Amino acid sequence: MLIVLAGILFLLIMIFCGDQGAKAVISLVIDALFILAAVFLIYKGLSPAAVTAAACLLITLITLFYLGDINVKTKSAFVSVAIVVLVLIPLIWFFANGAHIGGFNSEQYEIKDTEGYTRNIAIDMISIQISVMFIALIGTVTDTAVAITSSIYEIRQNNQTLPFGQLLKSAFNVSKAVLNTSIHTIFYIYIAEYMTLMMQYINDFSFSQLINSKSFCQEFLTVSMSGIGCCLIVPVATIIGSLMITGRRGHVQPADGVSQHEQSL
Amino acid sequence: MKEILTKQLIIKLIIFVVICGSVTIAVRNDYSLYGSTIGTITKISEASAGTRTGNDGTYDYKERYYVQTITAVLRNGSQKGRTVTIENKYGKSQVYDIKYKTGDDIFIENIKAQGSGFTASVTGVKRDWFVALILCLLFGLFLMTGGREGALTILSLVLNMAAFYGVLLLYGKGINLLAMTIPMAIFFTAMLLFFMHGWNQKTLLSLVSTIAAAAVTTLIAFAVLKFSNVDYDFMDYLSQPYSQINAGYIFLSEILIGCLGAIMDVVVTIVMTVDQITATSDASPKSLRESCKAVGDDIVGTMITIMFFTNIAACLPRFILSMRNGIAFHTIIRYNVFFELARFLTGSIGIVIAIPISAAIAVGFYERRMKKC
Numbered sequence: 001m002l003i004v005l006a007g008i009l010f011l012l013i014m015i016f017c018g019d020q021g022a023k024a025v026i027s028l029v030i031d032a033l034f035i036l037a038a039v040f041l042i043y044k045g046l047s048p049a050a051v052t053a054a055a056c057l058l059i060t061l062i063t064l065f066y067l068g069d070i071n072v073k074t075k076s077a078f079v080s081v082a083i084v085v086l087v088l089i090p091l092i093w094f095f096a097n098g099a100h101i102g103g104f105n106s107e108q109y110e111i112k113d114t115e116g117y118t119r120n121i122a123i124d125m126i127s128i129q130i131s132v133m134f135i136a137l138i139g140t141v142t143d144t145a146v147a148i149t150s151s152i153y154e155i156r157q158n159n160q161t162l163p164f165g166q167l168l169k170s171a172f173n174v175s176k177a178v179l180n181t182s183i184h185t186i187f188y189i190y191i192a193e194y195m196t197l198m199m200q201y202i203n204d205f206s207f208s209q210l211i212n213s214k215s216f217c218q219e220f221l222t223v224s225m226s227g228i229g230c231c232l233i234v235p236v237a238t239i240i241g242s243l244m245i246t247g248r249r250g251h252v253q254p255a256d257g258v259s260q261h262e263q264s265l
Numbered sequence: 266m267k268e269i270l271t272k273q274l275i276i277k278l279i280i281f282v283v284i285c286g287s288v289t290i291a292v293r294n295d296y297s298l299y300g301s302t303i304g305t306i307t308k309i310s311e312a313s314a315g316t317r318t319g320n321d322g323t324y325d326y327k328e329r330y331y332v333q334t335i336t337a338v339l340r341n342g343s344q345k346g347r348t349v350t351i352e353n354k355y356g357k358s359q360v361y362d363i364k365y366k367t368g369d370d371i372f373i374e375n376i377k378a379q380g381s382g383f384t385a386s387v388t389g390v391k392r393d394w395f396v397a398l399i400l401c402l403l404f405g406l407f408l409m410t411g412g413r414e415g416a417l418t419i420l421s422l423v424l425n426m427a428a429f430y431g432v433l434l435l436y437g438k439g440i441n442l443l444a445m446t447i448p449m450a451i452f453f454t455a456m457l458l459f460f461m462h463g464w465n466q467k468t469l470l471s472l473v474s475t476i477a478a479a480a481v482t483t484l485i486a487f488a489v490l491k492f493s494n495v496d497y498d499f500m501d502y503l504s505q506p507y508s509q510i511n512a513g514y515i516f517l518s519e520i521l522i523g524c525l526g527a528i529m530d531v532v533v534t535i536v537m538t539v540d541q542i543t544a545t546s547d548a549s550p551k552s553l554r555e556s557c558k559a560v561g562d563d564i565v566g567t568m569i570t571i572m573f574f575t576n577i578a579a580c581l582p583r584f585i586l587s588m589r590n591g592i593a594f595h596t597i598i599r600y601n602v603f604f605e606l607a608r609f610l611t612g613s614i615g616i617v618i619a620i621p622i623s624a625a626i627a628v629g630f631y632e633r634r635m636k637k638c
Contacts, residue, residue, distance in 0.1 A: 001493035002603065005610035008485060012617040017562050021617075024566030028573060035577060043588040059574075067566045099395040100369075103360045104582065108502060119360040120319030120328035121589035126359060128585060132578045139574030143567040176414045180461060181533065183407075183418055185526035185568075188453075189575045191429060192523030192608060196515060197502040202433045208299060208393075212372070215502075217392045219579075224399040226575070231406035 027067045031059050035135070042123065042131075052131035056085070056138050063142050073153045076244040077145035080237040084141055084229055085134070091228070092133050095221050102126030105215040133222050137229045140186055144233050147178045149241035156245050168242050175234045182230050190223045277409055285401040292397040293370075296341040302373045303391055304337035304349065309367055314354060321591030329357045335365055335387070337373065349376055349385040360586065363390065417460045425453055442511075446518040450525055451476060457529065467536055470630055474532045474623035479525055481622065482615035486520045486607075499600045516604070523576075523608050524615030527568055531619040534564055539627040543635075553628045561620030569613045576609040577602075 013021045038055040042048050060081055064074040096102065102125035151174040155167060162170075197219065201210050210216050296303050314330040335351040351373070355362040365371065370391035377384055407415035432445045454475050458468045490513060497503060497512035538560045542548050548556070580602040587597045598606070 001489055001495060002598070002606055002610065004489050004493070005486075005607060005614065008489075009610055009614050009617065012614060013565070016558070016617055016621050017565055018558065020562040021565055024569055027566060028569055031570065031573060039581065039584050039588070042585055063567065063570055067570075095395055095399065099392045100363045100365075100390050101392075103358075103362075104586070117586065117590055118319040119356060119358070119362075120317045120326055121358050121360060121586060122319070122326040122328050123358055123585060123589065125582060128582045132581050135574055135581065136578035139571045143571050146567060176411050177461075179411055180414055180418050181526075181530045182571075183422075184457060185530050185571060186575050187422060187425070188526030189523050189572070189608075189612070191425075192519040192521075193576065193579060193605075194502070195519050195522070196500060196504070198429075198433055199436065199515075200502055200504055202430075202437055203504070208301075211393045211396050212389060212391055214389070214392075217395060220396060221399055222579070224403050227403050228399070228406060231403070231410050234410045 023067055027062050030062050030066075034058050034062075038131075042128070045123075048124065048127040048131050052134055056134055059138060060142055063139075064146065068146060072245055073149045073241075074146065076241045077142070077149045077237060079244070080145045080149070080233060080240045081138075081142055083236050083240070084232045085138070087232065088137070088225065088229060092130055092225055095225070096126055096130045096133065099217050099221060100126075101214060101218045101221060102129040103214075105213070105218070108215070129218065133225050136222055137226050140182055140226055141229045141233045144178055144182045144230055145237040147182075148175050148234065148237040149245070151175075151178075152238065152241040153245055164242065164246055167246065168238065171238045171242055172235075175238050179230060179234050183227060186223070186226050186230070190219070194219050281405045281409065285398060285405065288401050289394055289398045292394040295393070296370075299341060302339060302342045302344070302376065303370055304339045304373045304385075306335055306337050306365055306367050306369045306371060307348075308336040309365065310334045317356075319589065321589050323591070326589060331355055331357070331364070333365060335371075337371065337385075339373065339376075340370070344376065347376075347383060349373065349383040351385050351387050353387055365390075414461075421457055421460050424456060428452060441514060442518050443514040443521075446521055450479060450521055453525065454479075454529060458533070461533070466630075467540055470627050471529070471532050471536045471623075474536065474619070474626045475525070475529050477626065478528045478532065478615060478619040478622045479521060481618055482524050482528070482611060483517060483521045485614060485618075486611045487517060490517065495603070496600060500604055516607075519604075520608060520611045524612040527572060527612055528615045528619045531561065531564060531568060531616055532623040534560060535620065535623040536627045539624070539631060543631045550628050550632050553631070554624055557620065557624035557628065561624070565616060565620065568616045572609050572612040572616065576605050576612065580605045 010025065013025055017024070034055050038051045041051045060078065064078050064081075068074040068077075104125075148171070152167070152171045155170055155174075156162065197215060201216070205213065310333070312332050312334075314332045316327050316329050319326040319328055331354070333353045333355065335353055337349055337351060339345055339347045339349065351371075353363075353365060355364045365387070372388045372391060373385045374388050375384075375386045404419055407419055409415070411418060428449055432442075432449050435445055436442045455472055458471050458475075462468050462471075495513070495516070497507060497509065497516070500512065500516070503512060503515070535557050538556060539553060542553060542556055583601055584597060587601050588594075592601070
């Protein structure tokens with residue numbers, strides 16, 4: 001079934017998308033290979049934190065600079081993503097460690113000792129959960145950052161003389177719309193993912209059991225972290241984007257057609 | 266930077282921190298609300314409990330085990346203030362068990378008098394205040410970055426959750442899940458589009474296109490599902506026993522909901538583009554379609570990337586546990602992470618297919634309107 005679906009997806013991309021679609025397929029394959037490599041290295045016993053950090057960095061680089069191009073838009077997006085991820089490292093560590101959400105839970109029927117799984121695997125499951133939270137985060141945050149810096153670039157292109165404050169204001173207006181759609185995209189994906197879990201909750205759990213259970217906290221904290229990342233990237237990308245895009249323009253401007261044009265007027 | 270750091274923002278930040286702090290403290294100390302006994306860990310001493318070996322067919326893994334002797338003070342119930350001793354065994358990986366820390370709040374059962382003190386057993390961690398804190402952080406950030414739109418986003422998320430809860434309650438009463446998910450999906454889409462763009466032609470066009478694209482995606486998934494043999498034993502959290510048909514409905518519902526957000530995102534972008542172009546110029550339907558394709562081309566890559574990471578991240582722990590259990594790679598793909606991969610693929614199909622569908626509907630609509638003029 002997976003092969004059929006993958007075939008359909010590939011065919012559709014080939015029919016309905018152009019070069020950019022082909023690029024999307026390639027970068028997706030590269031991303032998938034990175035994830036598999038990361039899984040394999042963790043399996044081999046390397047530190048999950050180091051492997052995840054490297055994988056996330058490479059994935060962000062690919063998504064930004066291969067799928068996009070190397071320009072001021074993607075560069076400022078990269079800086080913004082880096083800042084947000086650095087801010088979130090202690091926060092994610094605090095939640096994952098404090099709430100003890102590593103490992104598996106009793107609601108996962110299919111993975112148990114009785115099914116023949118050994119628990120003696122010698123890999124710290126809390127670090128794995130932290131990796132999960134980062135990997136879930138990185139895709140959305142990168143996409144949101146690019147969307148924001150691109151629109152700032154467009155605004156700047158259309159109005160070169162716009163003062164910085166004004167630029168920031170209109171950039172924020174665009175960013176809000178981007179935030180809204182990103183949040184809903186991930187929200188629906190998560191609802192789908194945890195539909196079966198929620199069915200169990202409704203049948204078997206009381207509210208107090210629910211919000212203290214490991215399974216619920218694992219999912220809820222991961223989803224919320226992605227949401228917090230999305231929220232944080234909005235002001236960061238807006239400010240960094242505005243600064244970097246106007247900064248570069250500022251250097252170019254004297255030789256630019258605009259100022260000469262003004263002089264001749 | 267003066268434009269950014271206004272007085273208003275600083276006041277907002279202070280309010281935000283105060284609210285987060287007070288909610289956290291309040292929820293952290295809500296012991297009296299619970300019927301079950303809760304204790305706070307005051308002291309832990311640890312002793313090694315030997316090692317055990319796991320094997321994946323080729324390699325051996327040494328897992329260290331420890332026994333914690335936990336001293337906890339009860340925080341609620343008739344025995345409030347009493348000190349109990351608890352034993353807890355954990356493996357260093359913490360696959361199924363937990364290593365407790367001083368200061369953790371835990372649920373306690375089986376309190377028995379033994380010698381001069383009391384012993385008990387631990388059943389879980391009190392995690393409610395983490396949930397409350399992260400909810401405060403999330404909603405606060407929504408409101409601060411999004412303003413009015415942020416408030417609407419929160420409202421729509423809450424309404425969505427309520428509708429979803431209602432559907433699950435009805436499902437518990439034995440009504441077909443897919444039959445309820447379809448109207449729910451239409452309701453979600455209509456509400457969200459209405460919140461974002463108000464009630465106008467663009468919203469209506471987006472609504473029709475989203476429903477059409479989601480329907481096509483689900484039909485494709487249904488057709489493929491019909492001709493393949495899916496082993497639902499590996500579906501995460503699925504209550505057992507289950508019937509094959511019912512599990513199929515659940516899976517299709519998941520696919521439908523999972524692609525909805527992304528499809529809406531694509532559709533809104535395309536409809537907006539068509540609207541903007543027709544408002545500013547007299548573009549021919551052919552060039553309109555070209556523009557739609559170009560815009561779609563731009564967003565498809567990043568959207569698929571989001572789909573990939575959001576769906577795949579959650580199966581990382583299972584992947585690693587399975588590998589260390591010596592399960593072959595293709596078996597893991599085929600069974601253990603099958604549902605995540607299938608949802609990612611169908612979601613991506615939805616994203617790609619939404620481009621021509623919404624372009625056709627939007628361009629068709631504007632074409633007809635132009636002819637009328």
